[in-house]
Amino acid sequence: MRSKWQDFWVMAEMEENAALRANDVIQEIPCEAVPEYAQSVDKMFKARNYQRPCIVFRETFALVARFSSYKLLLAVAVELGLDGYGGYINTTYLNAWLGIRQYLRSIDSYPCGKAGHMYVVLKALYGLEQFGRERNSELIQWFINLGFQGSLTEPCLYYRLDEKTIVYALLYVDDILVATNDKKYKEKLFEDLN
Template identity: 45%
Template sequence: MLNLEEDLDNEKKESKSSTLSVQHSTDREVIDASAVLADSQLKQTGKRTHRDETQSEEERVEQEAAKAEPKKARRGLREASERRRPAYLDDYVVNAVQATSRVLDRNRKPIRGSDVHIPRNRREMLRSKWKEFFLMAEMEEMAALKTKGVIQEIASEEVPNEALPIKTMWVYAAKTDHQGFVIRFKARIVALGNYQRPGVDFRETFAPVARMSTFRLLLALAAKLALYGLRQSGREWNSELNQWLGEHGYQQSLTEPCLYYRFDGDTIMYVLVYVDDKLVATNNEQCKKDLFVDLDKAYGIKDQGQLNEYLGIEVEQTAEHIVIRQSKYAREILEKLGYSEAHAVGNPMEVNTRLVPTNDEEEVNTEFPYREAIGMLMYLTTSTRPDLAFVLSQLSRFVAHPSAKHVGTVKRVLRYLAGTVDYGIM
């Protein structure tokens, strides 16, 4: 039960799937947007997107024609070539729900993700430079949740006396492309599960997620076989999807509970589930289309085309190979730690380097964010950068008491990373 006096954020599960494809779904709480966004002066018409999200074809043609055509002498109050472009052409974008164009600022320039400060709460968002984009994202979230019927507004007197209303909040994010430019501002409503009472508001909370090794294995199979490419809310959604896939002939892997498969004659179908993401690999395009027709009818999940990103991992698919890398994430690490312009080195660790625990007499380095750096590098290593595995396995032993030598080795890893940001696994 949700307290609608609080700001609520919950994921409109954007269905993303592909050939290999990623899919999101929506199965959460919804509230009426009018209550939360009463202070917003924005109005939604049709399938409206951010006004500056894309440049239309009409505007591009007009601009090019204006550059090529010599200026004419003014003969009246306003020549036809000087007439303003109709404002309505800025209001709509074809296929707006699936658009991946970069968001443009008021000067019609792409916005770098590093320039966007993500607000921690709604009060901070309302003071943000990017308030207009976040408010529009809130409206999109509320409209989608209301359409799905995920939550329902009730009068306060209808709440049972023994019930404890769960507080809610908004969570904001800016999604970027592989070059770090913003392609979408996101606002999500979440229920604060830490206010739920164990044994009263929830019981079982475990919900499986796919291992990174399973994701890499599925990509390897696709390349080899030429395939096309609230606390308990996660558990409830997993149970729902597990039942649905079972009813449609899919079997759950015994060793990887998030991997489902179906073999029908020569047809091979794999479905990998990571919370809201669905990745599909098959050698039968029609079967994939049929799957998403059924998913669309049941949950509003649509096929989003060929997979190009999964959990922040960039996926490059060609007829010859599949490559996964984390170039954008690597650049974010370097920028956050101040090594984006560092001089690159040829290896992550010097030969004959021996790392030992810090002595009692040795001073512990507390200025460098050692623990944070190791955490970010470990995710990079376990996903797409096995070349960093050995040095990170050594450095991770000293996160509690890093010495100057340990910090120096981490800095060398960062300098090595600066020269190899585009490395990955083929």
């Protein structure tokens, strides 16, 4: 790589590879363990345009917040006297389980530990057509499990109203806007998301 940013990109790649390992995104398996119907793995990860609908993935649509939803949430926050916080959900895509298994041969920057082995991709990975939908489905379920309810009119807006705590959370891919009257709850929410 010939760039003044070379060190930055190498460090970013190392961090991403560490996140893949830490989150158990891919698992090394013997080539014999790959099902017969998945033998065309050579082409599957060269570029995402090799993925075939209904074989490699079924659905790709993922909800994202409209910008008018941000305006609405901020207006509600001002009206109710809530504090607003913005955040980034780190490695959000590496936490969503894939519905359909993907297979990947050893690559230079992420080699297999043994000869005759390859990887099975267990969780969403950048570049897969369906990764946005998989991530979105996981986040929706995560918020519901925490006791949040989804807005009927704003698909990426979630809220939780307790006796003393009001929390609104608006998602846009891997960014989040939270409006709440409980700073400690916000800190725990952000910690759990990352």
